[in-house]
Amino acid sequence: MILMRTLETLLGGEWVTTGAWIDVHDPADLRAPVARVPALSAADVAAAYDHAERGFAVWRRTSPFERARIMTDAARLLRERVARIAEDIGTEMGKTRAEATGETLKAADFLEYYAGLARQGYGTLVHDVRPDTRTHHQREPLGVVLAITPWNDPLITPARKLAPCLAAGDAAVLKPATDTPGAALHLARALHDAGLPAGVLNVVTGRGAEISEALLRDPRLAAVTFTGSNEVGEGLRAALAHTNVRFQGELGGKxxxxxxxxxxxxxxxxxxxxxxxxxxxxxxxxxxxxxxxxxxxxxxxxxxxxxxxxxxxxxxxxxxxxxxxxxxxxxxxxxxxxxxxxxxxxxxxxxxxxxxxxxxxxxxxxxxxxxxxxxxxxxxxxxxxxxxxxxxxxxxxxxxxxxxxxxxxxxxxxxxxxxxxxxxxxxxxxxxxxxxxxxxxxxxxxxVHHPFGGFRDSGSPFKEQGEEGLRFYTRVKTVAVHFGA
Missing domain, CATH: 3.40.309.10 (Aldehyde Dehydrogenase; Chain A, domain 2)
Incomplete structure (x- = not known):
């Protein structure tokens, strides 16, 4: 018999609980819950954005070499904890042990891959018709990114999104699927234990119907990356259409x-x-x-x-x-x-x-x-x-x-x-x-280095994975410097 575990979530660098809970069940046997997670409120979401705003101010100025070190250390922790993480994925989602183990190791691959890219160049010199002028364009982080992830790949998908997000210098608010939150919390714990500064990652566990408005309407939100159904994805696209918030959707397939x-x-x-x-x-x-x-x-x-x-x-x-x-x-x-x-x-x-x-x-x-x-x-x-x-x-x-x-x-x-x-x-x-x-x-x-994404109703133009995956999480600035007399 599996005893129910109480899980904490990560807000502002602290592991917290609330007075309200969401039960998590094992789909192999629904008779009793196996875990519970905090059911955060709209006020908690606002606090998550407060933390993310402060975290972004620190993380964007953090050396890319330090970002890479933290991400690499987090990948190592995932590999060291693979047996426990795979057990929890199999319990809350139903994957076989082999599938859950592979998912954990692939999540570590994402962190390692984007840790390497974090060290690479972030801009390019370009010619300028004006004399004595040196011009370049550079990529810089967007700000606070909301990542909404599904129940079917509860660890890989957060890693697929958070790895390029963190490598680019952004902060994140992660909303994992209500049915499978434990895997995302394992990822958050690995990053936290590796030294991720407070507020750079905040995990909002809760019921979408109760907190979606707070998640999408915060003025500090710069981008939303979503993986899930077409129905929800199109709803998000419509909700953001009148804003300057960037949207990435990885949706359905046939x-x-x-x-x-x-x-x-x-x-x-x-x-x-x-x-x-x-x-x-x-x-x-x-x-x-x-x-x-x-x-x-x-x-x-x-x-x-x-x-x-x-x-x-x-x-x-x-x-x-x-x-x-x-x-x-x-x-x-x-x-x-x-x-x-x-x-x-x-x-x-x-x-x-x-x-x-x-x-x-x-x-x-x-x-x-x-x-x-x-x-x-x-x-x-x-x-x-x-x-x-x-x-x-x-x-x-x-x-x-x-x-x-x-x-x-x-x-x-x-x-x-x-x-x-x-x-x-x-x-x-x-x-x-x-x-x-x-x-x-x-x-x-x-x-992880292969660009991934579909055409037509299968998703938005922004690809995930590979170097293409960084484009969604960055903006381009062009700088011209005149150094003549």
Whole structure:
């Protein structure tokens, strides 16, 4: 039996609690909460901005070498604490131990990578037509950044945002997902223990409905970076439209994998299963649409069903589990409703389609890994993001029809193609309207130095990760110095 833990949050360099609490549950067994975090108020949010304003005044003047040292030390602490952090991620979100461990180590990678970039140049000399004039442009921090992060990657996503934010010299107010706040608090503790000055990072745990106005309306807010649903993202964009607050959104996806007739079919089936069912399909880059050339449709489908049958559903931290639960009851019920509607509209369930029969899993948020066949392009399951372990199959007659099917979506995050034809691979990369293209590999799994982000309704123009990720957190100033008589 897991005893409920009381977690503190970080405000102004101090670990604090309040009189109100939010319970955190283990999606593998919802019968009792496993932790509680402070439910901060609008007044607490205002105090967080007070702290961030003071923290920014210090951090922007802090040597980039000192910033890099603190971030590197924090990365080391994450690596040293990986077993405990992975345990907590698996408990509050449902990831397998391997997935939670990988997430922790990747979060450390983000801190280390941007610590290195913090040491690099921050401007460039440019020619000036005027004589005796030296001109340059330089990047400088924006100010106070609000980072709103999701429940599906509760440690990686805060690290993906905070690492470039801190490297640039900004201060941050972090609002982690209400369902999975513990992972973000581990990141905050590592940075705090590494010597981050008071107020540079403040973590606001609370219910969005109660504090969103305070988070978005503070006059000291310079930028908002958000990862989550399109509905919430568009609401944020609209709320900020009349202001000068910069907005970055990493939103939904309906990612497609194309399997051409000349593909290595066993490799394609393994990759689709990995991309579709890892993390119970709860990744923005998960493969949810599979477009197969008709001559190999039956053979590929059979191989995919073998891969699906080999998955072992159970508590994320249990030995042998290869797919954990969904993150909560609402998420589980929504995915089951999506599957039911797909069947009503004409799809065929080839695998899964419901909850596991195992009584030991009856108190958790489980959905069997599901493969749907006979999916027409006008079905909701083909067009709308499900965010669960559901893969839909469709046969096409040509490469051109496959590309057309990929692009027939309001989203444009990730797509993959499996082929042994180098020309087809390059044509696909050129013609697929997505921000991330994979050839003979999964749609998910990008390194920290790879620019990441989608097109169309999958996000805003600002990319995350890599050197591109710093652009959102900085502004450009041009300086001309005349040194003649």
């Amino acid at each position: 990612n497609a994998t194309v399997v051409l007739a000349d593909a290595d079919l066993p490799a394609a089936a393994r990759a689709v299963a990995a991309a579709g069912f890892a993390q119970a399909g709860q990744r923005c880059t998960a493969t949810s649409r599979v477009i197969v050339e008709r001559p190999v449709y039956e053979e590929f489908t059979a191989l995919l069903l073998v891969e699906t049958a080999a998955l072992r559903v159970g508590p994320g931290l249990a030995a042998g589990t290869t797919m954990g639960p969904l993150a909560g009851a609402r998420q589980r019920d929504g995915v089951l409703a999506d599957i039911e509607r797909a069947v009503e509209q004409g799809a065929t369930v080839l695998a899964g389609g419901g909850r596991p029969a195992d009584e030991a899993l009856s108190h958790g948020c489980y959905v069997d890994p599901t493969v749907l066949g006979d999916v027409a392009p006008d079905l909701d399951i083909w067009r709308e993001e499900v965010f669960g372990p559901v893969v839909a199959l469709r046969a096409v007659d040509s490469f051109d029809e496959a590309v057309e099917a990929v692009n027939d979506s309001v989203f444009g995050l990730a797509a993959a193609v499996f082929t042994q034809d180098l020309g087809a691979a390059h044509r696909f990369a050129d013609q697929a309207e997505c921000g991330q293209i994979a050839v003979n590999t999964t749609t998910s799994g990008w390194d």
